[in-house]
Amino acid sequence: MGKPLIDLLEYSHEELLGMLLEQQGMTFKFKNIEGQFIHTFCTGQLLSKIGLTSQEVIGRRLKDFLPEDFAVEKEVFYSQAWEGKDEVSYEGELLGVTYLASLRPIKRQGEVVEVIASCVDITERRTSEKELLETKELLESLYESSVDGICIMDTEGNVIRINPAFEKIYGWSEAELLGKPAPMFPAHLGNRPEEICRLLHSDKKLIHLETVRPRKDGENIHVFLTVSPIKAANDDIIALTGIARDISERKKMEDFYRKADKLNAVGQLAAGLAHEIRNPLTSLRGFLQIMQSGQVNKEEYFDIMLSEIDRINSIVNEFLVIAKPYQSKFQKNDLIRILQGVVTLLEAQAALNNIKIMTEVEECFPCVECSEMEIKQVFVNILKNAIEAMPSGGVIRISACVQEGNALIRFIDQGVGISENQFHRLGEPFFTTKEKGTGLGLMMCYKIIGDHKGGINIHSVVHEGTTFDITLPLQE
Known part of the structure; x- marks a missing residue:
């Protein structure tokens, strides 16, 4: 019975040593021999991480394998454990590895005979704590x-x-x-x-x-x-x-720039209006001076003067339409009926200019929520522009269909066209490509379609013609 028990104890001892050797941390023991702390055991994976071996540690003092200042600092904790203090711990760092050592005295009959210590690698924890x-x-x-x-x-x-x-x-x-x-x-x-x-x-x-x-x-x-x-x-x-x-200051600046933009727009309109009215007024003044001299028959100039006065009246009326605030009345309207009414209205003028108007309408075209008077004004302006852009005659094609949830009304003329460098100015007050135009008509078209949450898209080629696309949103 004795020999198998001894074999079992030896096997258990070797198994324990193997486990300690393979542990991630480190275990060591030391004794106080003639006033010096001598290590009697040391093993574990952490040992190699800090650049040491068991042979360099066992039978030696701290100062034999560590820098002297580091060794003196750690011997303070060794002394505390040897004096019987339980749970002495300290942190150390070697070769960039931070470890935590816990010392525990082993006592027999009340006296400390040995101190055992376990060390764990806390490098990652300390790095995380530092980053945190x-x-x-x-x-x-x-x-x-x-x-x-x-x-x-x-x-x-x-x-x-x-x-x-x-x-x-x-x-x-x-x-x-x-x-x-x-x-x-x-x-x-x-x-x-x-x-x-x-x-x-x-x-x-x-x-x-x-x-x-x-x-x-x-x-x-x-x-x-x-x-x-x-x-x-x-x-x-x-x-x-x-x-x-x-954002109080930003709001103040936005309000300032908004007012400045309004003043700028008013200034541009006023300058344009003054310029447009000045020309016929100059003509009227000249004719009145000639008539005042009594050298000519007054009746010869009456038609010309009335024409100039009518032009002034037309400009002022268009300006008043822009300036006058009003509330549009939206209701469901038949766009095709409005469009056909406009075509009928302008067919005679088109015929005088040798122009034929052709319409193509999609079947079951839905009603659109809009202001009939305003949409009629837009159609009249665009169709008149198309007629006036075709002095040599031709064909104006008008189509109506539903596209991507919108009502699309397209006007295609065979007129003189618009050059690319003029596109960005279309819709500005008093900018026009026509000899006797004011630009206010197209400006009003943009405003009306914008109020209807729609859009105007223009495509044009010089000497080939212009296409006006008007889109208006459809409601379920």
């Missing part, structure tokens, strides 16, 4: 130095923390707002934090909005607000982050 700390410091720096106001709230919308920029924008200090509803939300969201959370839980990961909010001193400010969730590992929203940017 650096990230935290970076985020804290961005939080504190951000020019945008940042407010962290609980899911009830109460303030947990605000940054200095938030205090500057709204005027309240963190102490005044802590635990109270955040002053950044407009009325329709301020009292419904659960609605905000519901929106953020859906596909809408962020909420963006512009609003006007009061400061502590009562002044209203324009802010651009972004609300985003702070989520736990299980995707539950545990807090909210609100970022507010003061």
Whole structure:
């Protein structure tokens, strides 16, 4: 019985040594021999990571295989463990490897006879902690130095923390707002934090909005607000982050430029109107001076003067249509009926110019929500332009169809065409390619079709003709 038991103990001892040798960390023991801490055992994978072998450690002191200052520092912990202190631990670093050593005294009859230690590699943990700390410091720096106001709230919308920029924008200090509803939300969201959370839980990961909010001193400010969730590992929203940017100055500048654009547009219209009216007025003044001299028969100039007065009246009327505010009355109308009425109206004028108008209409063409008078005005303007662009006669083709959910009315003429360098100016007041035009007619067409949420597309080739496409949205 004795020999098999001895064999079993030897096998167990070898098995234990093998396990210790293969461990990821390191295990070592030491004793105090004549006042010196001598290592009696050392093994494990960590040993090679720090550049040592068992032979270099066993039977030697710390200072025999470590730098002296490092060894002196660690011997303090060795002494504490030898004096009987339980759970002595320290961190060390060799060859870029950080390890944690835990020392535990082994006692017999109350006296420490040996100290056993285990070491684990904590390099990755320390690297992660360092990166986490650096990230935290970076985020804290961005939080504190951000020019945008940042407010962290609980899911009830109460303030947990605000940054200095938030205090500057709204005027309240963190102490005044802590635990109270955040002053950044407009009325329709301020009292419904659960609605905000519901929106953020859906596909809408962020909420963006512009609003006007009061400061502590009562002044209203324009802010651009972004609300985003702070989520736990299980995707539950545990807090909210609100970022507010003061855009009051931007709003003032936008308002300034808007007014400047209006003044610029008014100035252009006024200059154009003055230029268009000045020519016939100059003619009228000249004829009146001639008639005043009594040298000619007055009746000869009456028709010319009346024509010039009519031209002035026409320009003023078109200008008044642009300037006069009115509310369009939209209702379902038959575009084909309106179009045929316009064709009938202008067929005689077209015939006098040796022009034939041909129409092609898709069957079952739907009604369109529009203002009949305005759409009729657009059709008249475009068809008249086509007729006047064809002094040598020809054919004007008009087609109507449904395309991509829109009603498409297309006018194709065989006129003189429009050059590419003039395209970008089409629709400007008083810009025209016709000798006696004012440009106000096409400008009104753009305005009317724009009010109808439609579009005008022009394609033209010089000496070949022009195509006008008018699209108007169809409703279900």
